[in-house]
Amino acid sequence: MLSPRSAAAFGAVAAALVAAAPAAAGPLADAPVARCLTGNPADVTADPLVVLERNEQFAPTIGSSNINAQTSNGRMAAGVAADGTLTTLRWPSTMSYQQLKHYGPNARAPRAGAAANEGIVLGLVLPGAGTRWLRDFPQQSQRYADEESDEIETTFADPALGLTVTVRQVVGADIDAYVQRVGVRRAPGARTPTALMVFENLSLNNSNVPAIPGTDGCAHEFSRDTARFDGPTGAIVHWLRGRDLSNGEQSDVAMAVGVGGGVDDWQVAADAEEDPLGRLGGWTLDAHRDAANGDLNRGRSYTGQTTGALRAPLTFAGDVASRDVAVAGGRTPAGALTALRTALAQGQPAVAMGKKAALAPVIARAPLPATTDAKELALAKRAIVLLNTSQAPSGAIPAGISVQPPYAEDWPRDGMYFDEALDLMGAHDKVTAHKRFYLRTQRRPGFAAIGSIGVPMGSWPMNLYDTGVVSGPIPYEIDETGLGGWGLWSHYKHTGDRAYLDEAWPGIKLAAEHFVTCRDAVKKLQCRATEDDNLDLGNQQTIAGAMPGWLALKAGAEAAAIVGDTAARDRFAARRDELAVAIDEYLWEEDKGWYAGWDIPAIRKVVTYVGWPEPLKSRDDARMRRHADAIWAAFAPTFRAPEPGGRTAGFYDGLALIALADQWRGDAAKMQRLRDGLHWIAHTQATADTGLLGENWIVRDNKVKTITAIPQLWQHALFYLAAIEVHGTA
Structure with missing residues (x-):
C-alpha cells in the first residue's frame, strides 16, 4: 500500500506542477522535462497498487530516480545507476541542487526511460567502430568496494570484444569532486580501444521554489547555463549566475568535468532533446550524437541547453590502461576548475583512500549489532x-538525494529517527548541528520560515530545504511538532550537555505548549490537525498525533524540571497525563486490540509510536501486550513476502521491529520473530548488489524489489536502530 508521503503529498506536487507549467509545444513537447510537467494528472488518483506496479512510483508525473549506489560528503552527493551512469549530482549540498539532467519517467524501461543523452556516461573508442558506451556492454555488475566507505565499483565485460572495464567511483571527503578511475583490461587478441570517451549533460540549477519541491529536477528546460572548453586544463566548465528564487540570496554555481592526463578532442554543444540546434551538424551537434563515430567537432562554447564530450587517449601497459575522470563543483568557473585539478592531481585511488580514512573513526565509534550475519x-x-x-x-x-520523487528535504519526523541513530553512533556533533537547524526553523514569536502558511507556534513546516525555506505543500503536521520537540530533549538525554539544553529549552517549551493549547475540549485529545503527510488537511485525530503529542509534553515536563521552570513542568505534566487518559478512552480499539483511531492500512506505520521511542505504559500492561501482538499481526505478512500469504507491497517495516523489541525482550520465541524480520530486510528487501533500501518495496516476478528514493535514509536509520534493539551491541 502507499505511504501517505508518496501517495498524497507528492501526488499533490505533481498536480501543482501540471497546473503551473506552461503549455509545452513544438520541440519541447517531447522533452523529458516537459513530460515531467505535463504528465497525466489522472494517474495521481489511480489505484495505488496499479500505479505502483506499473511505474514503481506512486505518481507517474514524478517518475523514478535511477539510483543503485550513493557516494557523498555532505556538500556533494552522486547517485549512480546500476549501469554506471551518473544520474544524480547534487551540489553545493546533498539537498540542493540537482546539477545534472536526468529524467526517468518509467523505472521498468531501459535507462528508466531517460533519453540516451542524459546523465554522465563513459565509453571506449574502438578502431573502425566508433564509441561503445560501457552501459551497453552485455555483462555488468556493481557493488560497494568497501562496506566501511562509499566507493562504488562498477564492472563491465564484453567477451566478444575481449574487454573488461572496472570503474571505481567516489566523492572525496574534503574535496567537492566525483572522481572515477576507469581501468581497461584486454584479453589476448582483443581489439584495442584507442581512447576513453566521456559524455556529460550537466544542466545547472541554483534555485528552489517555496512549497513546491522538485523544480530543480523538473524544470531543466527553463535553466540556461553557459559551457565552454577550457584549453589549459582540457576540461569543460559550466556556470550559472543568479539568485535563489526561494530566498532571494545570491546563488552562483559552476561545475567542471575533465580527464587526468588531458584530452585530444572535445565538443561543447546543444542538447538535441531540447534544442533544435542540437540536431544540426558542426559545432552545435549534440555531444552524445557527435561522439558516436569516435571523433568530435570541437565546438568550444554554448549557452542554453548544453551537452559536452571529451576524448582521452588510452595507453596500454601490457594489457591494462587507466584514466581518471572527475566532476567538480565551485561557486565560479575558476573555483570549479581548481577543485577539478586538485582531484585529478590526487588521483582516484588517493581520493578513495582519503574517504575511507575519514570514515574510519566514524565506523570505529559506532556500535554494531551483535550478530554474525554478514x-x-x-x-x-x-x-x-x-x-x-x-x-x-x-x-x-x-x-x-532522490530527485524523482523529490526527497532531498528535511522532515522533522524523519529527522528524529536520524538523530537517535546518530546519537547512538556517537556522532553527537552532527546531532547538535541538526537540532540547531530545527531551532532556527521552528515557528516562534517574530519568526516563520519563508513559505510558511498557517504553521502554528512551536511547530515546523511539513519539510524544509537546507536553506530553511519551506519545501513541502502541506502547511504543517502535528506529529512532526511532537516528534521534533521530543527529539530536542532526547539529544540532551544522550549527551548530558547542559549548555545545549539551555539552548534547546525555548524550542522544547514551544513544542510542548502547542499540545497544551491544541486540545479537544470534549475528548481531551489533541485537536484535529494534519497527520503524516495527509492531504485531508487538518482533519485527523489519531494515534499518529496523540503519541507524538504525549512525547512532546513528557519532554517538556522533564526538561522544565531541570531548567527550573516549575510552572511549565506542572502544566506540561498535567496535560500529558490528561492526554494519556484520553488516548486510553478514545483511541483504543477493542475489536482490533490496539491504539489507532483510523481504519486505513497505512495506520500500521504510526501505531508503532505507542512503543517507541518511549512506551505509553509499562510493558506488562494488558493493553500494551495486546497492542504489541496487533502490531506484529499487521506487519507479519511483510516478512513472508514473496511467498504465498505474504504482502505484495510494503513500507517502513523496521518501525515494527523497533517498537516490539523492548516489549518482547525476554520472550525467546517472539524475539526470534524480530530477528527473522531483520534477516528479511537485509537478505530479501535490500538491493542484492549494493545493499540499499528504498522507501517501499513491491513483489514482482516472485521477487521483492526495493523502490522509491534509493537509498532512503529513514529506512536505513530504522534498520540500524532495530538491529541494535533486537541483537544488542557487539
Missing part, C-alpha cells in the same frame, strides 16, 4: 556511512 552487519555499516555523509552544511539532513 549482510545484516553490512547493512548496519551502510546506515552509519549514509547518515554520516548526507548531512548538509546547514545541519539539515535529507530523506534521500
Whole structure:
C-alpha cells in the first residue's frame, strides 16, 4: 500500500506542477522535462497498487530516480545507476541542487526511460567502430568496494570484444569532486580501444521554489547555463549566475568535468532533446550524437541547453590502461576548475583512500549489532556511512538525494529517527548541528520560515530545504511538532550537555505548549490537525498525533524540571497525563486490540509510536501486550513476502521491529520473530548488489524489489536502530 508521503503529498506536487507549467509545444513537447510537467494528472488518483506496479512510483508525473549506489560528503552527493551512469549530482549540498539532467519517467524501461543523452556516461573508442558506451556492454555488475566507505565499483565485460572495464567511483571527503578511475583490461587478441570517451549533460540549477519541491529536477528546460572548453586544463566548465528564487540570496554555481592526463578532442554543444540546434551538424551537434563515430567537432562554447564530450587517449601497459575522470563543483568557473585539478592531481585511488580514512573513526565509534550475519552487519555499516555523509552544511539532513520523487528535504519526523541513530553512533556533533537547524526553523514569536502558511507556534513546516525555506505543500503536521520537540530533549538525554539544553529549552517549551493549547475540549485529545503527510488537511485525530503529542509534553515536563521552570513542568505534566487518559478512552480499539483511531492500512506505520521511542505504559500492561501482538499481526505478512500469504507491497517495516523489541525482550520465541524480520530486510528487501533500501518495496516476478528514493535514509536509520534493539551491541 502507499505511504501517505508518496501517495498524497507528492501526488499533490505533481498536480501543482501540471497546473503551473506552461503549455509545452513544438520541440519541447517531447522533452523529458516537459513530460515531467505535463504528465497525466489522472494517474495521481489511480489505484495505488496499479500505479505502483506499473511505474514503481506512486505518481507517474514524478517518475523514478535511477539510483543503485550513493557516494557523498555532505556538500556533494552522486547517485549512480546500476549501469554506471551518473544520474544524480547534487551540489553545493546533498539537498540542493540537482546539477545534472536526468529524467526517468518509467523505472521498468531501459535507462528508466531517460533519453540516451542524459546523465554522465563513459565509453571506449574502438578502431573502425566508433564509441561503445560501457552501459551497453552485455555483462555488468556493481557493488560497494568497501562496506566501511562509499566507493562504488562498477564492472563491465564484453567477451566478444575481449574487454573488461572496472570503474571505481567516489566523492572525496574534503574535496567537492566525483572522481572515477576507469581501468581497461584486454584479453589476448582483443581489439584495442584507442581512447576513453566521456559524455556529460550537466544542466545547472541554483534555485528552489517555496512549497513546491522538485523544480530543480523538473524544470531543466527553463535553466540556461553557459559551457565552454577550457584549453589549459582540457576540461569543460559550466556556470550559472543568479539568485535563489526561494530566498532571494545570491546563488552562483559552476561545475567542471575533465580527464587526468588531458584530452585530444572535445565538443561543447546543444542538447538535441531540447534544442533544435542540437540536431544540426558542426559545432552545435549534440555531444552524445557527435561522439558516436569516435571523433568530435570541437565546438568550444554554448549557452542554453548544453551537452559536452571529451576524448582521452588510452595507453596500454601490457594489457591494462587507466584514466581518471572527475566532476567538480565551485561557486565560479575558476573555483570549479581548481577543485577539478586538485582531484585529478590526487588521483582516484588517493581520493578513495582519503574517504575511507575519514570514515574510519566514524565506523570505529559506532556500535554494531551483535550478530554474525554478514549482510545484516553490512547493512548496519551502510546506515552509519549514509547518515554520516548526507548531512548538509546547514545541519539539515535529507530523506534521500532522490530527485524523482523529490526527497532531498528535511522532515522533522524523519529527522528524529536520524538523530537517535546518530546519537547512538556517537556522532553527537552532527546531532547538535541538526537540532540547531530545527531551532532556527521552528515557528516562534517574530519568526516563520519563508513559505510558511498557517504553521502554528512551536511547530515546523511539513519539510524544509537546507536553506530553511519551506519545501513541502502541506502547511504543517502535528506529529512532526511532537516528534521534533521530543527529539530536542532526547539529544540532551544522550549527551548530558547542559549548555545545549539551555539552548534547546525555548524550542522544547514551544513544542510542548502547542499540545497544551491544541486540545479537544470534549475528548481531551489533541485537536484535529494534519497527520503524516495527509492531504485531508487538518482533519485527523489519531494515534499518529496523540503519541507524538504525549512525547512532546513528557519532554517538556522533564526538561522544565531541570531548567527550573516549575510552572511549565506542572502544566506540561498535567496535560500529558490528561492526554494519556484520553488516548486510553478514545483511541483504543477493542475489536482490533490496539491504539489507532483510523481504519486505513497505512495506520500500521504510526501505531508503532505507542512503543517507541518511549512506551505509553509499562510493558506488562494488558493493553500494551495486546497492542504489541496487533502490531506484529499487521506487519507479519511483510516478512513472508514473496511467498504465498505474504504482502505484495510494503513500507517502513523496521518501525515494527523497533517498537516490539523492548516489549518482547525476554520472550525467546517472539524475539526470534524480530530477528527473522531483520534477516528479511537485509537478505530479501535490500538491493542484492549494493545493499540499499528504498522507501517501499513491491513483489514482482516472485521477487521483492526495493523502490522509491534509493537509498532512503529513514529506512536505513530504522534498520540500524532495530538491529541494535533486537541483537544488542557487539
